[in-house]
Amino acid sequence: MARAHRQDPGDGRLRHGAGVDGSRIGVFDSGVGGLTVLAALRRRLPAAQLLYAADSAHAPYGERSADYVLARSRALTRFLLEQGAQAVVVACNTATALAIDALRREWPAVPFVGIEPALKPALVDTASVAVMATPATLASARFRALLAAHGGARAPRLQPCPGLADAIETAGANAPRTRELVAELCAPLRGCTRIVLGCTHYPLVADAIRATLGEVELLDPADAVAAQTARVTAALATPAPGPALRCWSNGDVRRLQRVARDCALGDVVVEPLRTTPDPAPSAAH
Numbered sequence: 062m063a064r065a066h067r068q069d070p071g072d073g074r075l076r077h078g079a080g081v082d083g084s085r086i087g088v089f090d091s092g093v094g095g096l097t098v099l100a101a102l103r104r105r106l107p108a109a110q111l112l113y114a115a116d117s118a119h120a121p122y123g124e125r126s127a128d129y130v131l132a133r134s135r136a137l138t139r140f141l142l143e144q145g146a147q148a149v150v151v152a153c154n155t156a157t158a159l160a161i162d163a164l165r166r167e168w169p170a171v172p173f174v175g176i177e178p179a180l181k182p183a184l185v186d187t188a189s190v191a192v193m194a195t196p197a198t199l200a201s202a203r204f205r206a207l208l209a210a211h212g213g214a215r216a217p218r219l220q221p222c223p224g225l226a227d228a229i230e231t232a233g234a235n236a237p238r239t240r241e242l243v244a245e246l247c248a249p250l251r252g253c254t255r256i257v258l259g260c261t262h263y264p265l266v267a268d269a270i271r272a273t274l275g276e277v278e279l280l281d282p283a284d285a286v287a288a289q290t291a292r293v294t295a296a297l298a299t300p301a302p303g304p305a306l307r308c309w310s311n312g313d314v315r316r317l318q319r320v321a322r323d324c325a326l327g328d329v330v331v332e333p334l335r336t337t338p339d340p341a342p343s344a345a346h
Contacts, residue, residue, distance in 0.1 A: 082302040083108030084294040087141030088150040089134070092117040092230040092312060093320040094262030095152030098176065098283045100324040102150065103306075105287035106294075110303045112144050114334055117312020121226040122155040123195020123260065130197070134160035136336040138168065144307070147297050148172040150290055154194060154259050158201035172293040178204065178259035179280040180211045188278070190217035191250045193270075194259025195226060204259075218253060222246050226262040233316065234265040243269040250274060265320065309334035 083106060088099055092115050099113050114137050116122075122130045134156045138149055149171060151157045151164070157175030165173050178198070183190045198204055199219050208216070225246060228239040243266050250256065255278045258264055264281045271277065306326070310317050311334040321329045 081108045081110055081305045082299060083110060084297045085110040085112065085145050085147050085300045085303065086150060086290060086294060087112045087114070087138075087144065087146030087148070088152050089114040089116065089137040089141060089156075090152040090261055091115075091120040091122040091133075091156070091226070092262070093317050094226065094229065094260060094265065096317070096320050096324045096326065097261050097264045097281065098150065098152035098286055099306075100326055101283035101287040102290060103326065105284070105291050109294075109305075110300065111306045112141055112146055113306070113308045114141060114336075115308070115310040115312060115317055116334070116336075117230060117310055117317070118334075120230045120312070121195065121224075122153060122159075123197045123226055124223060125155075125197065127159045127197070130156055130159045131163055134164060135167065138164055138171075140309075140334070140336045142168070142171065145300065145303075146171075147300065148174070148290065148294050150286065151175045152261055152286070154178065154261065155197045155201075158198050158203040162203075172297075174286060174290045174293060176261065176282055176286050177207055178257045179282040179285070180207055180217070180257060183217065183255055183257045183280050184211055184213070184215060187215075188255040189253045190215075190255045190257065191220055191253040192217050192257040192259050193220045193222050193225075193246065193250075193263060194257075196221045196223055198259055217257065218250060220246060220250055222260070222263075225266075226260055229262045229265055230312070230316075234269070234320075239266065240269045240272070244273045247273040253277060255280065265323070308332065311335070 161175040232239050257280045308329050308331045310331050314331045
């Protein structure tokens with residue numbers, strides 16, 4: 062699987078098994094896309110105890126209501142804290158845009174790290190830039206503020222990608238219908254030389270993007286997220302040793318395991334994800 066160019070590359074070697082004694086870091090996403098962030102965290106923090114929750118049964122977040130995304134984000138945060146997480150990485154652009162401020166208010170003692178489209182490094186020169194993201198991310202106040210801060214007079218092209226995260230999640234990154242959808246969504250971006258990947262699922266279809274657009278530069282902020290996580294967890298108390306990685310999912314376990322291998326996370330054991338829900342949110346798109 063071809064990888065997108067990432068900001069601020071980290072280092073470190075993958076470690077398996079029990080007995081690591083670094084910070085215990087919870088990570089959640091609407092599904093398998095957050096594994097691209099999890100892999101960056103493992104490279105940057107080889108001794109960390111990583112806890113990953115894939116909320117595939119409720120994906121995609123990018124076409125859900127804000128209330129729905131917030132309710133799921135709260136449920137997943139509670140679950141990860143119950144497993145002993147000392148910090149939480151919101152490895153989903155949509156959940157970051159719609160929920161992270163509320164999570165920080167509800168759990169003020171917990172460090173939260175979110176992920177946002179890499180607009181600032183994308184707009185440093187005269188390259189023709191486009192942003193591929195979910196409709197919810199592009200419509201969010203947080204993204205509009207990011208665009209206002211860094212867009213200036215050189216606003217990038219904004220490409221909503223309805224259905225793409227869902228196709229990656231349910232059919233797989235290399236499925237014909239997924240690749241056809243990528244080609245359709247990328248067609249208006251011909252001529253752009255730099256593409257900001259505004260969803261953690263999208264690095265998984267880097268090959269398909271380049272098949273349509275050629276050798277464009279793809280910006281994925283996963284390593285920048287890992288670097289920020291390293292900074293905010295540096296002062297945390299050292300927990301008791303534990304497994305290097307635990308994974309939970311309420312979706313297709315085999316797909317998660319396959320994507321984990323593609324992301325160089327090795328063979329992972331996946332446990333059932335059972336969260337305590339908030340009062341039923343609207344599932345309206």
